[in-house]
Amino acid sequence: MKNTFLIVCLLIAATSCKNDSKPDAPTKVEEISTPQQLAQTAGINNWNDVEEIKFTFNVDKNGTTVMSRKWKWNPNTDAVQLIAREDTVNYNRKAALDSIQISTDRGFINDVYWLLPEYKLIWDQGTSITEEKSQIAPISKETLDKVTILYTGDGGYTPGDAYDLYYDKDHKVREWAYRRQNDTAIGMATTFEDFKTLKGLTFATTHKTADGSTNINFTDIEITKKK
Template sequence: MKNTFLILCVIAIISSCKKETPTGTDKETTTLSTAQRLANTAGLKSWNEVEEIKFSFNVGKSGKTVLTRNWTWNPKTNNVQLIALGDTINYKRHSKLDSLQISSDRAFINDVYWLIPEFKLVWDQGTTITEKKSQMAPISKDTLDMISILYNKEGGYTPGDAYDIYYDANHKFKEWAYRRGNDSTPSMITTFEKFETIAGFTFATDHRSPDGATSINFTDIEITKTK
């Protein structure tokens, strides 16, 4: 990959985060959309039970961890805590934030997108979703179905971006390609690996660049549900 990959993988997901509605599933209909099935496979139906989620977002390069952000998030109250580089930052999402908190929230949106991209297919507004069957995945070259999400040109940090997500017959994400500004050439491609099921939610805890040298991975995932 180009030298820009490490920067892209950290900021790419920030670019297309729009208004969020993390309220679990909508009222069920007879026929679920592909996006809903993908999200349900990852555990979306139980999201309303989550009181708190903790996780560490890590970036690895050539076998060394070069960035770690530790998060504590209460989705019901929108309270967030970030611990990184020896600093602790607390804030309440969707409230008035100072410049440091805004920067932290951008990182939070990025890291959450990597953790639960399946849910973003359902939560995010201002998007267009399209589907294609039997597409060649860019890394493995496997034949997989593809769902694409395109963010509109208004709102967000850098609007107009797109993601092509390749998934298997079990509705698990296997690879994705990020296309800045809906360009035909991907700016970033990674795998989805090392799936773990925690408190009823399934996460891909590792993402690898095509050459395997760069990793976006998650550790220390803890979920507290309503008792």
């Protein structure tokens, strides 16, 4: 009987010690910015695994393809290849470029911007990012949140231009608008449609204007991952 009483006392003492211990400090959750959330939704966390990406940028006017550029890019070495009609141009973006290569690179930057606009929010330097909640999207007239990237620096090919990205509650971009030299008037607005995910990267492969006459789209997207 005495032994049983001793065991019970020890159990009570142990429980009391456990209850008196301080609770673990709550884990601090690091908040991420809206641009980071948009880029992560588009798969930027998988970008470091990419060895090479190929894609074809097409512009259709009233159902007819008026431009098509086929690209191959190694983001690790920055080697780029363009195939357009009968022409093939190879260059490296880290090297000094001649006039033909500079013209080609303008097209490359434009086409990559259409393919990976969410990533450009993170990648590009010399920019200013602003946000507005509950804005009316220019095409669908839906109420969406908006993030704007303004190119404030002197570098790049479009200093002073602004891009408004309208995104939903899941941080997926649904529309965007281009404003030349940060003008209040929209120069061009398109939809984000036909999303596809390849090797963890998500792309909107179709962009249409409000009247549907212009369709900017991507075909032949291929991603080679690092071994």
